[in-house]
Amino acid sequence: MENTTRVLGRSGIGISALGFGCWAVGGEYGTPDGQPLGWGRVDDEESVRAIRRALDLGVTFFDTADSYGAGHSERVLGRALGKRRAEVVVATKWGFLFDEPTRTFTGGDDSVAYARRALTASLRRLGTDYVDLYQFHLPDADPEQAVRLRELCEDFVREGLIRAYAWSTDDPARAALFAEGPHCTAVQHAANVLQDAPELFALSEALDLASVVRSPLAMGLLTGRHAGRPRPEAGDIRSRPPAWLRGFGDGSGADPAWLARVEAVREVLTADGRTLTQGALGWLWARSPRAVPIPGFRSVAQAEENAGALAKGPLTAGQLAEVDHILGGRPAAV
Numbered sequence: 475m476e477n478t479t480r481v482l483g484r485s486g487i488g489i490s491a492l493g494f495g496c497w498a499v500g501g502e503y504g505t506p507d508g509q510p511l512g513w514g515r516v517d518d519e520e521s522v523r524a525i526r527r528a529l530d531l532g533v534t535f536f537d538t539a540d541s542y543g544a545g546h547s548e549r550v551l552g553r554a555l556g557k558r559r560a561e562v563v564v565a566t567k568w569g570f571l572f573d574e575p576t577r578t579f580t581g582g583d584d585s586v587a588y589a590r591r592a593l594t595a596s597l598r599r600l601g602t603d604y605v606d607l608y609q610f611h612l613p614d615a616d617p618e619q620a621v622r623l624r625e626l627c628e629d630f631v632r633e634g635l636i637r638a639y640a641w642s643t644d645d646p647a648r649a650a651l652f653a654e655g656p657h658c659t660a661v662q663h664a665a666n667v668l669q670d671a672p673e674l675f676a677l678s679e680a681l682d683l684a685s686v687v688r689s690p691l692a693m694g695l696l697t698g699r700h701a702g703r704p705r706p707e708a709g710d711i712r713s714r715p716p717a718w719l720r721g722f723g724d725g726s727g728a729d730p731a732w733l734a735r736v737e738a739v740r741e742v743l744t745a746d747g748r749t750l751t752q753g754a755l756g757w758l759w760a761r762s763p764r765a766v767p768i769p770g771f772r773s774v775a776q777a778e779e780n781a782g783a784l785a786k787g788p789l790t791a792g793q794l795a796e797v798d799h800i801l802g803g804r805p806a807a808v
Contacts, residue, residue: 478532478784480766482563483659483684485638487606489563491759492784493535494528494777495688495768499550500543502709503577511579512543514710516772518550524777525554529562531781537662537686537768539567539611540596544577552601564600565607565686567642567662568592569615584615586626593635607686608636609662610652613643617651624655631657640686646673653681660684665765666692667743667757667797668721668735675762687758690767695721695728695736696743696754703727735801742796743789752783757797759788 480491498513499521505511525536536555538547548566555562568589571580597603608630610623620641627639641652642662649661661678665671665687678685691697693712705727706712715722721732736750743753751769758765771777789797 480684480764482535482607482638482766483678483764484682485657485659487563487637487659489535489684489766490533490784491766492533492755492781493537493565493686493766493768494525494533494780495770496525496536496538496547496551497542498770498772499525500538500547501577503542503544503546503572503579504709505579509714509716510709510711511541512709512711513770513772514707520773521550522554524771524774525551526558527774528771528777528781529555529558531778532784533777533781534561535563535565535766535768537565537607537688539570539609540592540599541567541570541572541579541611544572544579545574545595545599546577548596548599552599556601559602563606564602565609565640566596566600566605567609567611568596569611582612584612584619584623586622589623589626593630597635604634605636607638607640607660609640609642609660609686611642613641613645613648615648617648620648620651624652624658628655628657640683642688644671644674646677649674649677649683650681653677653683658683660686662686662688664689665758665761666690667696667739667754668692668732668801670761675764678762678764683764684766685762685764687765687767690758691751691754691769692721692732693719695732696750698736698740698750700728701733701736703730703733738800739797742793742800745793746786748783748786749779751779752786753789755780755783756786756789757794760791760794
């Protein structure tokens with residue numbers, strides 16, 4: 475890839491063109507009634523090794539949230555970065571409530587008072603005195619309240635607690651509202667080969683924002699590891715998929731119709747010596763120069779495969795058109 479770096483929207487902050495999403499390394503957590511919200515069991519030592527390996531391979535952007543693993547993801551990321559904190563751009567999120575000792579999700583809070591408490595707690599868990607990108611995590615929050623939170627984020631910038639902020643939402647109108655703030659520099663939204671997000675990519679281009687792309691591998695469908703339809707393990711969100719998680723049906727394994735679409739584009743995505751994962755990431759870079767995909771990982775091997783996409787770069791215009799032709803009429807990401 476000729477240019478393996480990006481500028482984080484209008485902030486001027488330099489980042490790698492690929493970020494690493496730290497949801498999975500948070501480990502297991504869930505709702506009081508047993509709905510899993512994590513990705514199953516993890517080995518914290520392997521997570522630390524994977525994060526450090528990614529950093530050695532040129533990845534300088536790491537995205538987490540206070541709720542991932544009920545605070546555990548932030549703690550693992552902070553430990554892994556250690557004295558190399560200044561080399562990276564750290565993004566985290568706030569808005570969901572959780573109980574750390576029981577790793578239980580307990581709701582949401584969009585109040586100004588809670589936002590400040592949440593930031594203070596995230597800084598402590600991450601072992602840092604500032605967050606580079608602070609993101610509002612409640613995707614459908616009330617717009618009027620979001621304006622108050624946007625102004626609070628401007629206060630955080632002035633206080634030196636954060637450098638920039640964003641909203642993690644798939645609603646272009648809400649993203650545009652947050653972007654009215656001078657230091658709003660990104661929107662985090664879902665997009666992948668199987669689910670495009672044309673309105674949000676267009677918004678990022680128009681407003682000089684970075685598109686921080688979550689679910690770039692369609693919750694694992696674009697890794698090829700679900701081709702045999704293995705049943706997700708207990709504690710994995712895909713074993714009891716909530717309504718918004720598409721492609722895994724009733725939790726008995728990947729939806730055959732979605733797998734068929736993956737197979738339909740496999741040859742295009744794996745051209746030029748790419749793995750399926752690397753082709754899916756290359757599609758996003760070809761789709762938008764503002765795309766910064768943040769695939770998840772749980773091992774050094776996954777970190778190396780994801781980071782290897784940087785050397786392969788974006789798909790060609792011809793390959794992008796071929797995928798679009800094959801998957802014409804794909805649903806928008808939600």
